[in-house]
Amino acid sequence: MSAFLQDALALVVDPDLFDRYGWRMLEGLWITVKLVGISFTLGLLLGMPLALGRMSDVRPVQLFCRAYIYFFRGSPLLAQLFLIYYGLGSMRGFWQDVGLWWFFRDAWYCSLLAFTLNTAAYQAEIFRGSLLAVPKGQYEACKALGLHRATAFLKVVLPQSMLVALGPLGNELILMIKASAIASLVTVYDVMGVARLAFSRTFDFQVYLWAALLYLLIVEIVRRVLRRIEWRLSRHMVR
Amino acid sequence: MTQKSAVPPPDKRRPVIEIRGLNKWYGSYHALRSIDLTVHQGERIVLCGPSGSGKSTLIRCINQLERPNEGSILVHGVEVTRDTAEADKALREVGMVFQHFNLFPHMSVLDNCTLAPTTVRGENRRQAEEKAHAILKKVGMDNHAHKYPTQLSGGQQQRVAIARTLCMDPQVILFDEPTAALDPEMVKEVLDTMVNLARSGVTMLCVTHEMGFARQVAERVLFLDHGTVLEDTTPDAFFDNPRTERARNFLNQIL
Numbered sequence: 001m002s003a004f005l006q007d008a009l010a011l012v013v014d015p016d017l018f019d020r021y022g023w024r025m026l027e028g029l030w031i032t033v034k035l036v037g038i039s040f041t042l043g044l045l046l047g048m049p050l051a052l053g054r055m056s057d058v059r060p061v062q063l064f065c066r067a068y069i070y071f072f073r074g075s076p077l078l079a080q081l082f083l084i085y086y087g088l089g090s091m092r093g094f095w096q097d098v099g100l101w102w103f104f105r106d107a108w109y110c111s112l113l114a115f116t117l118n119t120a121a122y123q124a125e126i127f128r129g130s131l132l133a134v135p136k137g138q139y140e141a142c143k144a145l146g147l148h149r150a151t152a153f154l155k156v157v158l159p160q161s162m163l164v165a166l167g168p169l170g171n172e173l174i175l176m177i178k179a180s181a182i183a184s185l186v187t188v189y190d191v192m193g194v195a196r197l198a199f200s201r202t203f204d205f206q207v208y209l210w211a212a213l214l215y216l217l218i219v220e221i222v223r224r225v226l227r228r229i230e231w232r233l234s235r236h237m238v239r
Numbered sequence: 240m241t242q243k244s245a246v247p248p249p250d251k252r253r254p255v256i257e258i259r260g261l262n263k264w265y266g267s268y269h270a271l272r273s274i275d276l277t278v279h280q281g282e283r284i285v286l287c288g289p290s291g292s293g294k295s296t297l298i299r300c301i302n303q304l305e306r307p308n309e310g311s312i313l314v315h316g317v318e319v320t321r322d323t324a325e326a327d328k329a330l331r332e333v334g335m336v337f338q339h340f341n342l343f344p345h346m347s348v349l350d351n352c353t354l355a356p357t358t359v360r361g362e363n364r365r366q367a368e369e370k371a372h373a374i375l376k377k378v379g380m381d382n383h384a385h386k387y388p389t390q391l392s393g394g395q396q397q398r399v400a401i402a403r404t405l406c407m408d409p410q411v412i413l414f415d416e417p418t419a420a421l422d423p424e425m426v427k428e429v430l431d432t433m434v435n436l437a438r439s440g441v442t443m444l445c446v447t448h449e450m451g452f453a454r455q456v457a458e459r460v461l462f463l464d465h466g467t468v469l470e471d472t473t474p475d476a477f478f479d480n481p482r483t484e485r486a487r488n489f490l491n492q493i494l
Contacts, residue, residue: 140304141341145355145407146331155354159345236345236387 012206021198021207028194029214035108035190036180036218039115040173046116047123054128065124072121078182081114085186111183115176122172130165131157163233170226174219181215191215246456247440249281254313255411255442256301261310263296263466270296271307272466278411283443285453285474288463289489294446297463298413301444302333314411331359334409338416340396342388348375348399349384352406360407367406374402378432394425398432405436412436414445448493450478462486 053065072080088095088104095101103109134157142152184193195211198204256278263271271293278284286294299305301312303319303326312319317329343351352371356362362370375381378398388396397417404412417433418426430452437443437456447453453460453474460477462470462485469483481487 135341137337137339137341138343140335141337141343143304144302144333144335144337145403146327146359147355148358151354151358155358156343160343163345233345237389 017204024194025210028189028191032180032190035111035183036177039112040119040176042116043119043123046120048127050120050124051127054124069121069124072118077118077179080118081111081182081186084114085110107186107188111188119176126165126168130161133164134160166230173222177218178215246437247281249279249458251279253280255280257313259311261307263307270466274468281440281442283437283457284459284461285457286446286461287448292463293466294463295415298415298444298446301413302330302335332410334404334407335413336400336404336417338420340400342396342400344388347385347387352403356406371406374405378402392425393421394428397429401432411442416446418449
């Protein structure tokens with residue numbers, strides 16, 4: 001019986017395999033966390049101005065933001081990554097002239113750029129929706145009190161809209177974490193990249209199981225953190 | 240109804256708001272038709288009329304929540320229909336209380352009251368909080384200063400909204416149906432607060448159908464219908480002897 005259990009366990013965690021690839025897998029985990037963490041944060045910084053631009057009355061600004069969101073939301077992330085890594089990366093002479101070749105020859109930077117541009121478009125739409133969800137009466141109260149536009153936005157509108165945005169933003173982050181596996185296709189050794197490498201050498205499918213569990217682990221941590229933030233942002237609501 | 244003696248008389252020599260030839264359209268709908276109105280310092284005016292008559296639109300034009308299409312509005316002699324720094328400054332003297340309170344739900348009662356004084360007028364935090372506490376006390380809400388709006392009843396929220404407006408020391412307060420969204424048992428506490436306010440001598444323009452309030456504190460009642468001021472008279476004259484047919488019909492319906 002215990003022999004059977006050991007066999008079963010070896011199907012899931014083979015000690016030899018773990019010795020060879022366990023540590024690299026954890027390094028891959030760190031790459032994934034960095035990739036998603038940085039691109040999501042940059043996407044946040046880019047997404048808010050995009051959302052405001054999309055709602056702007058200035059026609060050219062609005063059109064630019066619309067076009068941006070339309071393209072990056074409407075085309076596959078994989079295509080965007082390939083366009084940047086293989087497309088822009090093929091213009092070596094140009095990038096060397098402008099001193100950006102170090103950036104475009106590096107798969108990690110290209111993935112970071114593609115993910116940032118992509119998630120910014122999604123986040124812009126999330127912000128736009130959440131800003132529109134703030135009741136009109138709140139804007140009117142700000143105006144009636146003579147609040148400056150910046151004060152009204154930062155102190156009244158933004159905190160209320162963030163509560164609305166939090167759910168969809170969390171969703172977007174979780175989708176990003178999983179979509180980041182795409183980076184492994186352009187030679188980035190993130191979780192999936194290491195798993196692919198290990199599989200190509202050993203043909204042992206269990207590395208994919210490890211990869212799946214690692215993604216699950218990150219998502220679970222994110223889920224818990226989000227729950228805390230939501231609790232904090234909604235402390236004024238009757239619970 | 241003779242309590243009005245406690246309310247200071249208005250100063251007829253000092254116009255606070257002067258409206259000339261005000262017109263407002265929503266698409267092809269003519270909401271306000273050539274309104275002329277002068278409001279003097281310390282005057283308390285009740286505006287009433289059927290739904291869609293333009294009474295809310297009129298007071299919302301005064302503080303520019305609605306943009307009029309034609310005409311001029313002077314507040315303390317400053318044209319406020321144009322976007323200028325002077326207009327912004329003049330409008331700081333005009334406060335507003337809304338039907339649905341519009342308190343900031345994520346801020347405590349106290350923070351609701353201090354946000355505008357600290358950011359717009361640059362009062363320091365302590366000074367602003369002291370003043371807010373004093374004003375909250377006046378409206379009977381100081382013991383709730385650290386609660387959030389959602390923890391309060393409608394009447395309490397409206398009293399906080401009045402306090403929030405008062406914290407900016409307005410010369411004029413506009414009320415847009417302040418008791419219309421309240422449960423009946425809460426109307427009185429808000430009206431009592433407004434009566435006290437009237438005694439302080441502040442200029443008030445109030446869209447309401449509370450006739451008791453009108454008789455008790457108002458010098459003037461304006462009756463609007465289809466975007467026109469049909470009657471402009473004392474509360475007693477209006478409620479006892481309305482001159483126009485439409486005012487009579489209206490009064491029959493709300494009584």
